[in-house]
Amino acid sequence: DAGVTQSPTHLIKTRGQQVTLRCSPKSGHDTVSWYQQALGQGPQFIFQYYEEEERQRGNFPDRFSGHQFPNYSSELNVNALLLGDSALYLCASSLAGGGAANQPQHFGDGTRLSIL
Amino acid sequence: AQSVTQLDSQVPVFEEAPVELRCNYSSSVSVYLFWYVQYPNQGLQLLLKYLSGSTLVESINGFEAEFNKSQTSFHLRKPSVHISDTAEYFCAVELAKQAGTALIFGKGTTLSVSS
Numbered sequence: 001d002a003g004v005t006q007s008p009t010h011l012i013k014t015r016g017q018q019v020t021l022r023c024s025p026k027s028g029h030d031t032v033s034w035y036q037q038a039l040g041q042g043p044q045f046i047f048q049y050y051e052e053e054e055r056q057r058g059n060f061p062d063r064f065s066g067h068q069f070p071n072y073s074s075e076l077n078v079n080a081l082l083l084g085d086s087a088l089y090l091c092a093s094s095l096a097g098g099g100a101a102n103q104p105q106h107f108g109d110g111t112r113l114s115i116l
Numbered sequence: 117a118q119s120v121t122q123l124d125s126q127v128p129v130f131e132e133a134p135v136e137l138r139c140n141y142s143s144s145v146s147v148y149l150f151w152y153v154q155y156p157n158q159g160l161q162l163l164l165k166y167l168s169g170s171t172l173v174e175s176i177n178g179f180e181a182e183f184n185k186s187q188t189s190f191h192l193r194k195p196s197v198h199i200s201d202t203a204e205y206f207c208a209v210e211l212a213k214q215a216g217t218a219l220i221f222g223k224g225t226t227l228s229v230s231s
Contacts, residue, residue: 004159033217033218033219035219040223040224041223041224042120042122042206042208042221042222042223042224043160043206043219043221044221045218045219045220048217048218055217056217056218058218090159090160092160092219104150104162104165105162105219106162107152107159107160107161108159109157109158109159110159
C-alpha cells in the first residue's frame with residue numbers, strides 16, 4: 001500500500017522562476033494538504049484541496065496556487081520565486097469525513113526547494 | 117487565533133534516561149492535539165493524538181502525552197529513551213470544529229539521544 005509520494009525530491013530554481021511540485025495521496029485518500037517547512041521551523045499550512053477545489057487556505061500570497069485532479073493527485077505551483085521560498089514542501093493526504101482527528105493526515109517525505 | 121509553543125528547541129539526553137518535551141497551546145475553542153515525529157530527510161509521522169476522553173494517550177513505541185486543559189499543555193514523555201528516538205518532534209493542534217483541515221504546528225524540538 002503506497003503512502004504519500006512527492007516529486008521531485010529536490011529542486012533548484014532561481015529567483016523569478018516558476019515551479020510545480022507534485023503529490024500522489026495515499027491509496028483511498030481524497031484530500032490533499034500542502035505545507036511549507038522552512039529550515040528550523042515547523043510546517044505552515046498553505047492550502048487544502050478536496051473534490052478538486054481549494055477548501056481552506058493559510059496565510060500565503062496568491063503566488064502560491066494549486067490544483068487537484070480527478071484521481072486525487074495534486075500540484076503546488078509557485079510563481080515569481082523569492083529567496084524566502086526556499087523550504088521543504090510537504091504534502092499530506094487524508095480521507096474526508098470524520099475529520100483528520102479520526103483520519104490523521106499522512107505526510108510524504110517532501111520536496112526540498114532551493115532558490116538561488 | 118490558535119498557536120502552539122514548544123518550550124525547548126533542543127533537548128540533549130543520554131540513552132535510557134527519561135525525557136519530557138513541552139508543548140503549550142493557545143486557543144479559545146476546542147482543539148485536537150497531536151505529536152508528530154520527523155526523522156532526517158523524511159516527512160512527518162503521527163506519534164499520538166488526543167481527541168477526547170482519557171487525558172493520557174500513549175503511542176506504540178513507549179511515548180505518552182497528557183492533556184492538561186487548565187494549563188493548556190500537551191507535554192510528551194518517555195521514561196527511557198533509545199538512540200533511535202533521535203529526531204525532530206512537533207506538537208500540533210487542529211480546530212475541533214474544522215476537523216480535517218489545517219494543522220497548526222509548533223517550531224519543533226530536536227531530541228538528541230547519546231550513549
